[in-house]
Amino acid sequence: MTSIRLSLIVYFSALLLVGLGAVCLLFYMQTQTTLEQKEESTRMLYVKEFQNRCSEAHSQFDKQLVQQTRFLASRARGSNAFFETLVSAGSVSSVLLPGGQVNVPLVGLHPQLVWKRYNRGRPFDLFLAQRNAESREDAFEVEPPDPAHYQLFAADGELMQQSSLESQEQIKLDDDFRRAELYTERLDMVSINGQKFRRVTFKGSVPKSRLASMSFSSRWVPQAGFKGGFRPRRPSIFDAPAPVFYLMCEESLAPVHAQIARFQSEFNTNLADLKQATQDDLSKLNARLWWIALATFAGLVVGGFGVLCLGLRPLNRLSDAVSRVNERDFELHVSTLNLPSELRPIADRLKKTLEQLGKAFEREKQASADISHELRTPLSALLTNLEVALRKPRSAEQYREVLEECRGSGQQMYHLVERLLSLARLDAGAVQMKNQILDVSTLARQCANLVKPIAEERGLSLRVHADTAVHLKADPDKLREVLTNLLHNAIEYNRPEGSIHLSVRRENGHVQLEVRDTGIGISPKARERIFERFFRADPSRQADTPHAGLGLAIVKSYVDLMGGTIDLTSGDEGSTFCIALPAGDVASMDTAKEPLAMAFVASTRVLQ
Amino acid sequence: MRVLLIEDHKPLLKALRRGLEEEGFAVDSAEDGEEGDYKARTANYDVVILDLMLPKIDGLTLLKEWRKSGLKTHVLVLTAKDTTSDKVHGLDLGADDYLTKPFQLEELLARLRALIRRSHQIKDPIIRISNLEIDTAARTVKRGGQSIHLTPREYALLQFLAFHRGKVVTRSMIWEHLYDEYDENTSNVVDVYIRYLRTKIDKGFDTPLILTRWGEGYMLRADEDNGKEKEHG
Numbered sequence: 001m002t003s004i005r006l007s008l009i010v011y012f013s014a015l016l017l018v019g020l021g022a023v024c025l026l027f028y029m030q031t032q033t034t035l036e037q038k039e040e041s042t043r044m045l046y047v048k049e050f051q052n053r054c055s056e057a058h059s060q061f062d063k064q065l066v067q068q069t070r071f072l073a074s075r076a077r078g079s080n081a082f083f084e085t086l087v088s089a090g091s092v093s094s095v096l097l098p099g100g101q102v103n104v105p106l107v108g109l110h111p112q113l114v115w116k117r118y119n120r121g122r123p124f125d126l127f128l129a130q131r132n133a134e135s136r137e138d139a140f141e142v143e144p145p146d147p148a149h150y151q152l153f154a155a156d157g158e159l160m161q162q163s164s165l166e167s168q169e170q171i172k173l174d175d176d177f178r179r180a181e182l183y184t185e186r187l188d189m190v191s192i193n194g195q196k197f198r199r200v201t202f203k204g205s206v207p208k209s210r211l212a213s214m215s216f217s218s219r220w221v222p223q224a225g226f227k228g229g230f231r232p233r234r235p236s237i238f239d240a241p242a243p244v245f246y247l248m249c250e251e252s253l254a255p256v257h258a259q260i261a262r263f264q265s266e267f268n269t270n271l272a273d274l275k276q277a278t279q280d281d282l283s284k285l286n287a288r289l290w291w292i293a294l295a296t297f298a299g300l301v302v303g304g305f306g307v308l309c310l311g312l313r314p315l316n317r318l319s320d321a322v323s324r325v326n327e328r329d330f331e332l333h334v335s336t337l338n339l340p341s342e343l344r345p346i347a348d349r350l351k352k353t354l355e356q357l358g359k360a361f362e363r364e365k366q367a368s369a370d371i372s373h374e375l376r377t378p379l380s381a382l383l384t385n386l387e388v389a390l391r392k393p394r395s396a397e398q399y400r401e402v403l404e405e406c407r408g409s410g411q412q413m414y415h416l417v418e419r420l421l422s423l424a425r426l427d428a429g430a431v432q433m434k435n436q437i438l439d440v441s442t443l444a445r446q447c448a449n450l451v452k453p454i455a456e457e458r459g460l461s462l463r464v465h466a467d468t469a470v471h472l473k474a475d476p477d478k479l480r481e482v483l484t485n486l487l488h489n490a491i492e493y494n495r496p497e498g499s500i501h502l503s504v505r506r507e508n509g510h511v512q513l514e515v516r517d518t519g520i521g522i523s524p525k526a527r528e529r530i531f532e533r534f535f536r537a538d539p540s541r542q543a544d545t546p547h548a549g550l551g552l553a554i555v556k557s558y559v560d561l562m563g564g565t566i567d568l569t570s571g572d573e574g575s576t577f578c579i580a581l582p583a584g585d586v587a588s589m590d591t592a593k594e595p596l597a598m599a600f601v602a603s604t605r606v607l608q
Numbered sequence: 609m610r611v612l613l614i615e616d617h618k619p620l621l622k623a624l625r626r627g628l629e630e631e632g633f634a635v636d637s638a639e640d641g642e643e644g645d646y647k648a649r650t651a652n653y654d655v656v657i658l659d660l661m662l663p664k665i666d667g668l669t670l671l672k673e674w675r676k677s678g679l680k681t682h683v684l685v686l687t688a689k690d691t692t693s694d695k696v697h698g699l700d701l702g703a704d705d706y707l708t709k710p711f712q713l714e715e716l717l718a719r720l721r722a723l724i725r726r727s728h729q730i731k732d733p734i735i736r737i738s739n740l741e742i743d744t745a746a747r748t749v750k751r752g753g754q755s756i757h758l759t760p761r762e763y764a765l766l767q768f769l770a771f772h773r774g775k776v777v778t779r780s781m782i783w784e785h786l787y788d789e790y791d792e793n794t795s796n797v798v799d800v801y802i803r804y805l806r807t808k809i810d811k812g813f814d815t816p817l818i819l820t821r822w823g824e825g826y827m828l829r830a831d832e833d834n835g836k837e838k839e840h841g
Contacts, residue, residue: 369689369691372690373661373688373689376688376708376709376710377620377688378619378620380709380710381620381623382619382710383710383712384624384627384713385619385622385623387627387712387713388627388630388713391630391713392630402623405619405622405623409619
C-alpha cells in the first residue's frame with residue numbers, strides 16, 4: 001500500500017466492519033432470543049387457552065348431557081311408565097298380583113296407578129312399572145331432547161325405554177353401577193363403531209309420594225304354624241324400598257371434537273401468526289440492522305477519512321516543507337514546535353541533515369567557483385599574452401618573452417590541476433601509500449634544498465634542525481609533498497626578512513616534524529578552517545602563488561592517511577605547523593640514542 | 609586615453625599592459641587595492657580596469673568607496689567571478705561595465721572605447737569634422753576620402769582633440785590623458801606629436817584643422833568654426 005491514508009482507511013474500515021458486524025450480530029442474537037422467548041410464552045398462553053377451551057367445551061358438553069340426563073330422569077320419575085292403571089268401580093277388590101295376593105282397597109271409581117311389582121321371590125322388594133306398549137312413548141311424556149340416544153332400565157336391568165337405536169349397540173348395565181349409591185351419575189367414554197360417545201348413567205328411584213294417592217290393603221295371609229293371637233302387621237308398600245331405575249344417556253362427542261378441531265385450527269392459525277410475526281420482526285430487525293450498519297459504516301468511513309486527513313495534516317506540512325527545499329534554499333520551512341511529537345525528531349533530523357547538506361553544497365559551490373576562478377586567472381593571462389603577441393610582428397626576443405610568460409601561466413595551471421587531482425584521488429580513496437623505511441632527516445633536508453631558492457629570492461632564511469637518522473615507515477613522495485607544501489606556505493606568508501625553521505625529532509614513539517615561520521600569524525577564527533579547501537587566511541589572494549588554498553587541505557589529508565596528526569600554533573611572532581607521525585617498530589632501528597641536534601643552515605638570507 | 613589597471617596577477621597585468629599600450633592607451637597599473645585607490649584618486653583616468661579579488665582592499669570595497677566619495681571615473685570590472693549575482697552586484701555598486709576572465713582582448717578594447725565615447729557623450733563611433741573622418745571603432749582616419757595612417761600615439765592625440773573639438777585643450781591635459789606615469793614629462797613632447805599630426809592631417813589641405821592658441825594650448829576646429837579662424841602654429 002503506497003499511501004498511508006489509503007492503508008489506514010482500509011485498516012480502519014476492516015476494523016470497523018468487524019466491530020459493527022460483531023455488535024450487530026450480538027444485538028440480533030439477543031433480540032432473536034428475546035423474541036423467541038416472547039413467542040414461546042405467547043405460545044404457552046395459546047396452548048393454555050386452547051386447553052381451557054377444550055376442557056370448557058368438554059365440561060359444557062358434559063354438563064349439558066348430565067342436565068339432559070337429569071331432565072330425562074326427572075321425567076322418568078314423574079312418568080307413569082312404572083305404574084299400571086287400574087280402574088276400580090268403587091268397590092273393594094283385591095288384586096292378584098303376580099307376586100302374591102294383595103288386597104287393594106280401591107276407593108272411588110277413578111283410575112288409579114298401581115305399582116307393578118316384580119316378584120323376584122322376595123316380597124315387596126321392588127315395584128316397577130311394567131312397560132307396556134301404550135305407555136312406552138309416554139315414559140317421558142314428551143320426546144326427550146338432545147341426547148343421541150338413551151336407555152332406561154329398571155332395577156333388574158330390564159330395558160324400560162330407549163330411543164331408536166337400530167344401529168346402536170345396546171347399552172349394558174354393569175354390576176358396579178348396580179351397587180352404586182342412589183342418585184349417582186357416572187360419566188363414561190365409549191366408543192361405538194369407531195365413534196366416540198359420552199355416556200351418562202344415572203341411578204334414580206321413583207318417588208314414593210307418587211303413591212300417596214293410592215291406598216293399598218294387604219290381605220292377610222295365614223302363616224304356617226300360626227295359632228291364633230295377634231296377627232303381625234303385614235309389611236306395607238311404603239316399607240318397600242323405592243323402585244330403582246337406571247337411565248343411560250349417550251351423546252356423540254363429534255360436535256365437541258369438531259369444536260376442538262376448530263379450536264385446534266384457530267390455535268394453529270394463531271401459532272402460525274405468532275411465528276410469522278416473530279419472523280417478520282426478525283427480518284425487519286435484520287433489514288434495519290443492515291441499514292444502520294451500512295449507514296454507520298459509511299458515516300464512520302467518511303468521518304474517519306476526515307479525521308485521517310486532519311491527523312495527517314502535520315505530515316503534509318512536513319512533506320510540503322520538504323518539497324520546498326531546493327538547491328537554493330536548504331532550509332526546512334516548518335516550525336518543529338507546531339509538529340506532533342512523533343514527527344518532531346524526523347523534522348529535527350531533517351533540519352540538521354539539510355543544514356549539513358546546505359553547508360556541503362555551499363562548500364562545493366564555493367569550491368567550484370574557486371576552482372574556476374583559480375583556473376581563469378592564469379588562463380586569461382595566457383590568452384591575453386598570446387593575443388597581444390599575435391597582434392603584430394615582433395622580434396624573436398619579444399616572442400621569447402611572451403612564451404616565457406605563457407609557460408609560467410601554464411605551470412601555474414598545471415600545479416593547480418595537480419592539486420585538484422590529488423584531492424579528487426584522496427576523495428575517491430584512490431591514493432595508495434607506498435610505504436618504505438626512510439630517513440626523515442635526509443628527506444627534510446632534500447625538501448629544504450628544493451625550496452631554498454624561492455626563500456632566498458624573498459630574503460628569507462631557512463634552517464633545518466634534524467636528529468641524525470630518524471627512521472620511519474612512510475611514503476616518501478607524500479611526505480615530501482607535505483613538507484614542501486608547508487615550507488611553501490611558510491615562505492608565502494612570511495614577513496620580509498623573516499626566517500623559517502624546519503625541525504625533525506623523535507619523541508615518545510612519534511616522529512615530529514615542525515615548520516615554524518615568522519609570519520603575520522593566523523587568527524584563531526581562521527585557524528579552525530585553515531585545513532579546509534580553498535580557504536585562505538587572507539581572502540585576497542597572492543596571484544602568483546600556485547596553492548590556491550589547497551596546499552594545507554592536501555597536507556592534512558596525507559597526514560591523516562599516514563595515521564598522524566597535524567597541529568597549528570600561531571601568534572604574533574609567527575605560526576608553527578607540527579606534524580606527529582607514529583614511528584612504529586622502526587624506531588628501534590635508529591642507532592643514535594641521543595638526539596644529536598644538528599643545525600643545518602639551509603639557506604643564507606638573501607636581500608632583494 | 610589613460611587607463612588605470614588594477615590587477616594582482618602579475619603575468620596578466622603585464623600582458624594587458626602591453627596590449628593596451630600598443631593600442632595607444634596610456635596605462636598606469638596597481639597590484640593591490642591600496643595602491644589602486646591612491647592612483648585612482650590622485651590622477652585623472654578615462655577608465656579604471658578593476659579586478660575584484662585584490663590584496664589589502666578588495667575591488668568591490670574600492671568601487672563602493674569611490675562612488676560614495678563622488679569619483680566619476682568609468683570603471684570596468686574585470687574578474688574571474690562569473691555568476692550573474694556577482695555581475696549584478698558589481699554593476700549595482702557602480703561599475704560601468706563587467707567583463708569576466710578569460711576574455712578576448714578585442715572585446716576588452718571595444719568596451720574601453722565604448723566607455724570612453726560614453727564619457728564624452730558621443731554615440732556615433734565616427735566623428736566627422738569638415739572633411740575629416742575619425743572612425744573610433746576601427747581606429748582609422750580619413751581626410752577628403754583619403755585614409756591617413758597614424759601611429760597609436762598620434763591617433764590617441766587626434767581622438768582626444770576630436771573629443772574636445774571646438775575647445776582649447778592645454779598641454780597638461782593632453783599630457784595627463786595620453787601619457788602614463790612612467791613617461792618622462794619633457795615640455796615639448798606634446799608639441800612634437802602635434803607637429804607630426806599636423807603633417808599628416810593638415811598638409812595638402814587648404815583648411816587647417818589643428819589650431820594653436822598661443823599661451824593656452826591646441827584646438828581641433830569644430831564644424832561651425834570652419835574657415836572663420838585662420839591661424840597657423
